[in-house]
Amino acid sequence: MGDYENAHTPVPNPAIHHQDERPQAKRLVFHLSRWDMSRQISSGGAEFAGHKLVFTGGFAMLVGHNAGGRVPMGQIIPENQSIVVRFAGDSGDGVQLLGSQFAESTALAGSDFSTFPDFPAEIRAPVGTTFGVSAFQINLGARRISTAGDAPDVLVALNPAALKVNLPLLQKGALILVNTDAFNDRNFAKANIAADPRKTGELDDFQTVEIAMSTQTLEAVKPHGLSRSDAEQCKNFWALGAILWMFGRSRQPIEDWATTKFAKKPPEVLAGNLAALNAGHAFAETAELSAEIPQFVIGEAPMATGDYRSITGAEALSLGLAAAGELADREVIFCSYPITPASPILHHLSRMTDLGVATFQAEDEIAACCAAIGASFGGAIGVTSSSGPGIALKTEAIGLAMSAELPLVIVNSQRGGPSTGLPTKTEQSDLYQAIYGRNADSPLPVIATAGPGDCFDAAIEATRIAIRHMTPVFLLTDGYIANAAGPWALPDMQDFEPILSNTPPAAQNDETERKRAIWNRDPSSLGRPWVAPGMKGLTYRIGGLEKDIETGDISYEAENHQAMSELRARKVAAVADFIPDQDVEQGNTKGPVVVVGWGSTHGAIWRAVHDAREQGLDVAQIHLRYLSPLPKNLGRLLGCYDRIIMPEMNMGQCATLLRDKLGVKLIQLNKVSGQPFKITEILDSITTNYPAKAKIKAAE
Amino acid sequence: MNAPLTAKDFATDQEVRWCPGCGDYAILKCVQKTLADVQADPDQTVFVSGIGCSSRFPYYMNAYGFHTIHGRAPTFATGLKLANPELDVWVVTGDGDGMSIGGNHLLHVLRRNVNLQILLFNNEIYGLTKGQYSPTSRVGTRSPSSPGGSIDAPLSAGAFALGAGARFIARGVDTDAKNLSPVLKAARDFKGASFVEIFQNCIVYNKDVFDDFVNKKQAKETQLHVEHGKPLLFANGAKGLKLNPLTLGMEVVEVGENGASESEVFVHDETSPAIAQMLLTLPKEGYPMPLGVIYRNPAPAFDESFWAAHGNKGKRTGKVADALRRGSVWRKESA
Numbered sequence A: 001m002g003d004y005e006n007a008h009t010p011v012p013n014p015a016i017h018h019q020d021e022r023p024q025a026k027r028l029v030f031h032l033s034r035w036d037m038s039r040q041i042s043s044g045g046a047e048f049a050g051h052k053l054v055f056t057g058g059f060a061m062l063v064g065h066n067a068g069g070r071v072p073m074g075q076i077i078p079e080n081q082s083i084v085v086r087f088a089g090d091s092g093d094g095v096q097l098l099g100s101q102f103a104e105s106t107a108l109a110g111s112d113f114s115t116f117p118d119f120p121a122e123i124r125a126p127v128g129t130t131f132g133v134s135a136f137q138i139n140l141g142a143r144r145i146s147t148a149g150d151a152p153d154v155l156v157a158l159n160p161a162a163l164k165v166n167l168p169l170l171q172k173g174a175l176i177l178v179n180t181d182a183f184n185d186r187n188f189a190k191a192n193i194a195a196d197p198r199k200t201g202e203l204d205d206f207q208t209v210e211i212a213m214s215t216q217t218l219e220a221v222k223p224h225g226l227s228r229s230d231a232e233q234c235k236n237f238w239a240l241g242a243i244l245w246m247f248g249r250s251r252q253p254i255e256d257w258a259t260t261k262f263a264k265k266p267p268e269v270l271a272g273n274l275a276a277l278n279a280g281h282a283f284a285e286t287a288e289l290s291a292e293i294p295q296f297v298i299g300e301a302p303m304a305t306g307d308y309r310s311i312t313g314a315e316a317l318s319l320g321l322a323a324a325g326e327l328a329d330r331e332v333i334f335c336s337y338p339i340t341p342a343s344p345i346l347h348h349l350s351r352m353t354d355l356g357v358a359t360f361q362a363e364d365e366i367a368a369c370c371a372a373i374g375a376s377f378g379g380a381i382g383v384t385s386s387s388g389p390g391i392a393l394k395t396e397a398i399g400l401a402m403s404a405e406l407p408l409v410i411v412n413s414q415r416g417g418p419s420t421g422l423p424t425k426t427e428q429s430d431l432y433q434a435i436y437g438r439n440a441d442s443p444l445p446v447i448a449t450a451g452p453g454d455c456f457d458a459a460i461e462a463t464r465i466a467i468r469h470m471t472p473v474f475l476l477t478d479g480y481i482a483n484a485a486g487p488w489a490l491p492d493m494q495d496f497e498p499i500l501s502n503t504p505p506a507a508q509n510d511e512t513e514r515k516r517a518i519w520n521r522d523p524s525s526l527g528r529p530w531v532a533p534g535m536k537g538l539t540y541r542i543g544g545l546e547k548d549i550e551t552g553d554i555s556y557e558a559e560n561h562q563a564m565s566e567l568r569a570r571k572v573a574a575v576a577d578f579i580p581d582q583d584v585e586q587g588n589t590k591g592p593v594v595v596v597g598w599g600s601t602h603g604a605i606w607r608a609v610h611d612a613r614e615q616g617l618d619v620a621q622i623h624l625r626y627l628s629p630l631p632k633n634l635g636r637l638l639g640c641y642d643r644i645i646m647p648e649m650n651m652g653q654c655a656t657l658l659r660d661k662l663g664v665k666l667i668q669l670n671k672v673s674g675q676p677f678k679i680t681e682i683l684d685s686i687t688t689n690y691p692a693k694a695k696i697k698a699a700e
Numbered sequence B: 001m002n003a004p005l006t007a008k009d010f011a012t013d014q015e016v017r018w019c020p021g022c023g024d025y026a027i028l029k030c031v032q033k034t035l036a037d038v039q040a041d042p043d044q045t046v047f048v049s050g051i052g053c054s055s056r057f058p059y060y061m062n063a064y065g066f067h068t069i070h071g072r073a074p075t076f077a078t079g080l081k082l083a084n085p086e087l088d089v090w091v092v093t094g095d096g097d098g099m100s101i102g103g104n105h106l107l108h109v110l111r112r113n114v115n116l117q118i119l120l121f122n123n124e125i126y127g128l129t130k131g132q133y134s135p136t137s138r139v140g141t142r143s144p145s146s147p148g149g150s151i152d153a154p155l156s157a158g159a160f161a162l163g164a165g166a167r168f169i170a171r172g173v174d175t176d177a178k179n180l181s182p183v184l185k186a187a188r189d190f191k192g193a194s195f196v197e198i199f200q201n202c203i204v205y206n207k208d209v210f211d212d213f214v215n216k217k218q219a220k221e222t223q224l225h226v227e228h229g230k231p232l233l234f235a236n237g238a239k240g241l242k243l244n245p246l247t248l249g250m251e252v253v254e255v256g257e258n259g260a261s262e263s264e265v266f267v268h269d270e271t272s273p274a275i276a277q278m279l280l281t282l283p284k285e286g287y288p289m290p291l292g293v294i295y296r297n298p299a300p301a302f303d304e305s306f307w308a309a310h311g312n313k314g315k316r317t318g319k320v321a322d323a324l325r326r327g328s329v330w331r332k333e334s335a
């Protein structure tokens, strides 16, 4: 995938002159000429409302004639485009707050969006270093937004390290706002930068707006009597003010939010931050400067009527587990051990105590899993959660829960591997682990979430399967989904069926009769009654030794073991009788090409297939929620396409699974860089693999 | 009203599969009898075990039972207690299961003080896997995996428990039901993790390893049955333990006309961790084996604190439909 990664790396052009040094007060240099150098995509430009519309990579901007085609007057992002903004700075610069508040204002403006935070791996990296850079990316537009965006069109860089790290990601022609106060030799040294990038030509392919943000912030905050360091801390609010102006957004909701947030702090903190916010806004608005800081106009995205909120995958998954508890009318006992990137689920659930959720932080991964199983034995919904390395430790216990026929939900927030791997990066490489990763023949249902909001439904579905079939269920999500956010239409709880468990039998005095009743499995789901200690007259013993198929007693009988092994396989297969047929999300139910995905690749695939279809290609999209067992109609459905492309953030695990289970031929598109797929990467694969014959047909 | 339960009512229809003469039989009988004595409700009683000879225990108890995986019984029991704090949960483990592979969990279940009884059958050997030395085996123990004698220093289960923060530590002998049963009752009554080390004879792989103090012939001389508020006397009162203030250690003294007076004998205070420490680490040579309730110092039980911290005792008071709206929600009207 190396080529893809570098596709948008700007090539410095030494022939282009360096900008002048200007006095401090006039440090605003706008590389106007670069607009015209921008990569021309699509048809290359069009006339729009009397202005020349120039496509600059991912978005369009309106350039006023009156300024000789040089000064941008306000840029309308057309309905079929989106714009990607990235905020970057030091971990201590408040970049995440800046980004999330901008996202909040985007939500209120009615546009669609998707966000992704990019935290440094180190907790408190030294200030100013490249490995201490924290970033927040948002893709927004007046259309459906399915990913946080391939390449940023706008970068706000609060220090040189942030510029250095993020420059390679940018779209050619991107707009960069830099905080010039941080551009000094000390910070260059910390970021290992040999020469001021503003003078080396590295920025020639971009529009750079230089602003002394720290100076401006200190000026604005001065009257409120904050210490110098506290005052400087307000510069994220200053930048937020400027960005709000650029996007024509109201400051009021941010002011309200800040008022609550800083309520417990000394009043000057709120006053200082608001002063910075207003100053940034005013600065951008000032006539003289607005000519240099472009303004973007983004319309409302078409979305169904309803109430929305912004939600991360971790939050949605947590709420989904709470909802499952409500639907099953049982307590949810969530047992976990801290691990990146799964911990946010533990944090969210710890705040949901009023929803019948209890969280137990165990001494290790094994204990977490075992405690969850103990809770399930006791009649609560036991849930454990981790990431690959932690799941590996839970393996033996998961096998026990399967053998003892107890419900358990195992959430795996996948991260880059193997071993400790890349804890803060994303991957979908634990599919084999979920499906096959236990000793002996121990099949389990496995389902995957497709995006942040989908985690809610997936968590309910995983719990439903676990309880109906009395089995552990793997729920796969990943680091990207856990942290990514976007608007989510609030579900109506009335739309969900209650989660019913297999009714326990009546009390039995006769020991043999009692045992038979306890192991009397439902013929369709093969789930046994959920009998918990404390129930009257139903004492029984379970364990990991092979048990008699009828009485549950320890059994070493050869035929019984055969029968039990088959029963366990049939039970997982039976899940397929309860799940919906696989649908086609976009495109036709047959054709030359289908892109099949699972998990967090959903957004990138959706956009790529959508764009390919707009280009006239007959491509379909199928996204799998159920990985074990597969939907019954999947084999037949896939057989209706000439070519199947399977993008995966691993070396081909689901592809292997589909080949094995369905005997299909697939074209693998594998990416294991720790980064999510870019839309272009999938789109390129579609165009490359699109059969020439089909192209001609489409043209006809 | 049903007839009172007898020890038999706590037995199951499963054939007991320990080696004939194994100390586990005696413990099983003693536990069944104790539960009958206190008229425990089998429906509310659960035995949770790990892996090993001792861990077969739940199959033989007419109560709820869970034979789990090696070393992890305390964690299953913790989860179970959280799901239903009303249950009377017993963990049965051994020196290999509890102190070796499961040492970490034992440590944490004790420090958390989960309201359980933990019976550790210590036979100083791995029985089920055919006789390898265990973490409590004495140095020099010859076994299939240590033909030249084991070289690692053994662990004291009681001292481990005390170090882990246990609030109830007791000891008993498998075949001594008379003294073991009251200990089990005390353990059951204690609110918190009660740790009971039971010296258990593995007749096959480590026969009579505790003979020096369990042998009935010399038991009076070699066993010290401690009682709260009573002097630490043994050998029918002829001997006692006296504190040496210089070494802060216990010394054996003769009591009587030619020896120390009874008032010089140290009086047991079961709430004192310092005394517990001394008793649990008494040297083997020349000292009696302290048995009975050595340490009992109540503290809030985890399962109670857990639900107190979760508010509303874990009851669902909110609705997910409302929780979905926490934070900023906006309305979208499609055109």
Ligand code: SF4
Pocket (backbone or CB within 6 Å): B017, B018, B019, B021, B022, B023, B024, B053, B054, B123, B127, B128, B201, B202, B203, B204, B205
């Ligand atoms: S091996 Fe030892 S501990 Fe195990 S059952 Fe036989 S005698 Fe008892």
